[in-house]
């Protein structure tokens with residue numbers, strides 16, 4: 001059990017959803033306005049509420065994830081990025097966002113076998129507390145935005161990311177996943193189309209990205225060693241589509 005914070009913090013915390021909802025609502029209004037005034041889909045806000053809601057949520061979540069990194073409560077960010085050709089642009093983006101002093105871009109993958117040596121080399125001392133045999137992770141928060149679709153050995157990477165998370169730490173994800181075609185909201189057709197894209201070279205041309213990964217399953221399985229996550233707060237969007245998303249927060253048990 002976690003100890004609740006002081007009353008003042010708890011009251012402030014109660015306003016957080018209102019801020020987030022206002023932000024998400026502004027996206028929803030914008031998406032509706034675009035459908036009506038730009039695309040001429042005048043009935044879409046009434047007849048296609050579900051599609052517009054999904055589109056708005058996707059935009060909101062990406063913007064929300066970006067804003068998260070600017071939070072003053074974040075002291076250090078480690079960004080493993082194996083594609084070194086992107087490092088210069090990333091660095092420029094970090095400067096533009098005002099987070100360059102705390103953003104360490106690492107020329108490696110997210111799996112522990114690559115990340116830990118790169119972290120040691122970074123000289124930040126972050127790996128000192130790490131012991132792969134215990135539950136002592138090193139990160140308060142790990143953010144995965146459209147990356148688990150592309151990592152080699154996704155299940156292993158997810159397990160290792162779980163291992164590097166501190167007890168009580170959060171894993172924030174926004175990932176496109178295999179279509180949940182067996183469920184009521186999923187689509188058999190979209191699942192078939194995913195396979196067709198895979199067959200015609202999607203992974204080859206799109207940097208090893210795979211459309212058909214059960215990322216949610218891997219995330220849930222990763223915490224089995226501890227009897228599951230403390231909190232699983234995942235939302236599924238675009239379940240009808242070729243690129244359905246799972247997004248939300250998982251919290252490791254203390």
Ligand SMILES: C[S@@+](CC[C@H](N)C(=O)[O-])C[C@H]1O[C@@H](n2cnc3c(N)ncnc32)[C@H](O)[C@@H]1O
Nearest residue numbers: 080082083108109110145146147150151152209
């Ligand atoms: C589909 S792209 C998405 C890029 C970006 N996250 C976005 O949402 O626009 C997949 C990204 O995963 C990165 N990637 C591939 N393998 C990786 C690994 N082993 N560890 C960390 N990142 C990896 C690639 O460099 C690429 O930037």
